[in-house]
Structures are given as structure tokens and as C-alpha cells.
Amino acid sequence: MELNLEPNIADPDGFYDELLAVHQGLSKEDSDALNARLILILANHVGDRDVLTAALQAAQR
């Protein structure tokens, strides 16, 4: 499997809204913790080691 960098989320505005909403009212510290949990949950869902490495590289730019 290859890392998908093409549009893949059905409802982009709705997703973005939801992402911001879970951070609403959180301190910087709590937001950072939430982001870390989210990354770990998504990474586990992806699972594929090569895709994860490609994603880490894509995030590094």
C-alpha cells in the first residue's frame, strides 16, 4: 500500500470543523496531549509500517 496524498475525506469542511471542535477550550498542554493520542490512534489504524514511514516523511516536508 502507498501513502494516499490525494483527497480522501468525503466531507472535508465537516472533518476540519470537528477537528477544531475537540480542541475547543483546551489549554495548550491538553491540546498537545489530545493531538498525541490522536496521532497514535490513527497510526495504529493505518498499521502498515511503510505507509507510516512515508507519512512521517511527508509531515517533515
Place this chain on the structure above:
Amino acid sequence: MVDVRYDIAFQLYPYAPVAAQTMPAQRHPVVIVGGGPIGMALALDLGRKGTQVLVLDDHDGVGQGSRAICFAKRTLEIANRLGAGQRMIDKGVVWNVGKVFHGDDRVFQFNLQPEDGHRCPAFINLQQPYFEKFLVDEIRVAQDEGAPIEIRGRNAVTALDQRDDHVLLDVDTPDGPYQIEAEWLIACDGARSPVRDMMGLNFDGRVFEDNFLIADVKMTADFPTERWFWFEPPFKDAGQSALLHKQPDDIWRIDFQLGWDIDREKELREENVRARVDAMLGEGAEYELEWTSIYTFQCRRMQEFRHDRVIFAGDSAHQVSPFGARGANSGVQDADNLAWKLDFVIRGLAPEALLDSYSEERVHGADENILNSTRATDFLTPKSEISKVFRNAVLELAQDHAFARPLVNSGRLSVPCVYDGLSLNGPDMLDGPERTRVGAPAVDAKLGQTYLLDRLPGGFTLLSIDAPAPEIDEVDGVPLTHLGLTARGNPFLKERYLGETEGAVYLIRPDQHVVSRWPEASAEDVASAMRIALGKGV
């Protein structure tokens, strides 16, 4: 003068003058410097093979203090091969369950419950002095049976000079100095190895800026026999992490991670140690302090473990953090790897190049251990703000979700090293189980009333399982023992050695690692693989 650097738990080899001290330098095939667990395991292995070996130790017995406490299955299998394993298992505390806490919360628990059909448990806890004493006791048994092993206590090596065909040693004793010639010198003299220093060899690596306080306490508590580990412990002044683990004789190992900037002397004062232990065990807990120590550690290894006629084994060659019990356990694998090679080279049955494979294989092992223990240390002590955020996210998620539990790293416990892709490996022609692939140590399996590893006592073995045994009994003077078995009615053998195949022939080294395996093998196949395993090339 021979300095006394530490107190003795068991005086096992008191100083006794020998005639050699008043004679010109005597030649010995093997001199081992350092009578710790690695030196003694090596001496016992060589002596049992009939190779003359002299151990020099600058003390007269086993040092005080529990130090290494966690001995892994592979170590016990090696000790069994040497005849000392059963006493260790009988004395040791067998444990399987570990619990991990974060503050007051229990994150999860794990169970190392080993699968059936193995003689040895996954781990035992046993104070290092017992481990060493049982080896020395077995050396005494071997000596009575004629094994040419000699131990000289309070003999300190003070200088050495590598000559063409030997190493000249200056040795100090309570009666003054004398000289010894060693054809092979094995430095098992610990992390601060004086031999390494005398040779001016590098020992670079990563320093971890942390201090760990060990308190071994004696108490009759009804805590279960489990490994309890806390990240950010909830009790007062416990530091970044803490560990509670049971040893024999009602001794409990308690570990506190104190950080870098501490006053060692102050923290080691009894009242300060007690304050921490009280906070952990609860006010009013009754216990005696058996042994306390503060340690720091590095992860590092020598570039090469062989330097001509001087060979390094154990902590003198490599050092890791204690998380994962990879120090003493890997050192015993060093001894296991070196003994048979040295024995064959001394007997003229293998070229000296075989000893380079010791360095190659054990450097590979050391790198694996350093990698694992460095990763555990980075998880225990996050080095940046964001690494701590991720670490705590893992711990939080692990309470609710199974997926995060494999990410929790309080030490990856020692597993035997597999020599994948290294020089002594022969061909792997069998589509067999991965765990018994070429380079791996043979996996134990129950055979009726005995166990497979007990049937691989220290030479080359040709194991045929439901396959014809090739007709070959020796290769270039090295004997080969046959072991023919059937996997019919033995699910352990089938699962561990055959998998989906009908039959197999395994060539196994004296240290029980697999050289080669085939569905069927000819005598030529076996001879060719044996020569590779003897360091004679392809």
C-alpha cells in the same frame, strides 16, 4: 599489594600461594581475568571440554550486593548445559506477571507465561552472588572429575604485553608480583575493565544523565511475585519511575529513578533511603535494608571484541542500561559463544579466524541489546517536552485500548540473539519454522521424560527428525553426534522444527545455534556446512 574494592558475599577462592610465583613465567593456554559470572561460566565450559584454564580474580570470592537479579531462559539453558542450571532454578523466584502503573492508575498487566514443553522458565530472579556461587560450586565438581580448571584468588593483573604467540602478564598478589604467559587472554573484568585500560582501547557510547537508587529490602510481605513498575510513581520523592520485584530469601528489589543532579552521599544515607521506601510500602512497613547502591549507566561497546590474543567478554566489551536484563544475560551468551571456538582453535581443529566470528556474532548481539535498552531508556526518561507528551499519551491510551500496550516500554526483556546473515551460517534449505532458522539457538522441546536441549550437550550435533541421517561421523577431525527423533506424537517438535514439512535434518553447533537445515541432507552437504561453522570459509 592487591586492593580490596568491595565486600565479599561468599569467600570461594581464598588466596593460596602457588609454586609458579617463585618460578619463571609459566605458559597457560587460556587465562581468564575476572571471576564474575562470565569468567566462571567460560572457565567451566572450557574445563569440561578438557581445555586447561586459569582464572585470576583480584578478590577471593563473590562480591556483596544483588546486582544482576533477572536471569533469562537462554541463560538458564546455558547453565543447564554446564551443569549449574537446576540449582539456580530451584533457588530462584519464577515470575510471569508484570504490572505497569502510571501514577495511581494501573495501565495494564502482562503475562510472560511461557509455552509448554520447555525445561526452563521464561525468567527467574536470583541475586548475582548465588548465580556466581553455583557456577563456582559446579567448577569444584568438575575439578573433582578431572576438569583442568584452576582459580587463583587475590591475583590482580597489573600489566600486559602482547607477544607473537602469547601475552605476558604481570600479576600482583599479597606475596608480591610474578609473571604468567597466556596463549589466550580473556578479559571478563567488568565495565571498568583494567585490561581494556591497559591496552588503551576505546569504550565510547552514550551516557544517560540519570541516577538510580537500588534498595534491596528484607521483609515478609504478602505482595504477589510480580514485577511492578511505575511511571511517575505516586509516592513521595520516588522520582521518575520505580520498580518493585521479588528475589529469593524474602528480599525485594526496589529501584527509584532519581534524576541527574543529586547528592549521592546524601541520598544513600539510611534515613533518606528509608523515607523513600516508607513512602512506597506505607508507614509502619517493617523491613531491613539489605543492600543499597546508586548507579548511573552508559550504553556502549568496544569496536571489536578480539584484539589478537586478547578477547573481551561481558561488561568489559559492552554495557547497556539495566532495563531489559540484558547485561549479565548477554555476557553469558558471550561465554557460550566463545568457549567452543577457543577450544577448537587451541586443539588445532579450527583456524584462528574462528575467533573473529566470536567478535562478529557478539557485536551483533551487543548492538541489538544496546538498541533495545536505549529505546527503553528513552521511553522511561523522555528527553524533550514532546517526547514526554507522546510517552504519557501512550500510557493513557494503554489503560483503555489494547493497541497502545505494545508501545509501553519499561524494558524489553532479554531474548536470545539470532545470528541472522553472519559468516558462520550454512545454507537454510528448509521451508521450516522461523524460530529455528539458521543462526537461531535451538528451541527446547519436551521429549518424553527428557528435553531436547539436554540432548545437545556441547559438540556438533546432527539432528534428524523423520528424515534419513546422512552417514558422517566427523569432519576434519571434529566429531559429529547423531540424534534421530520422530515428531509423530510430539507436537512440540513438529511445531518448532518441522512446521509444514515432513522431515528435516538440522546441523547444530556446540552452543546449540543452528548452522544449517535441510529437508534431506547428504554427507557432503553436512561436511560443507560444518567447515563454514568452523571458520574455514565456504
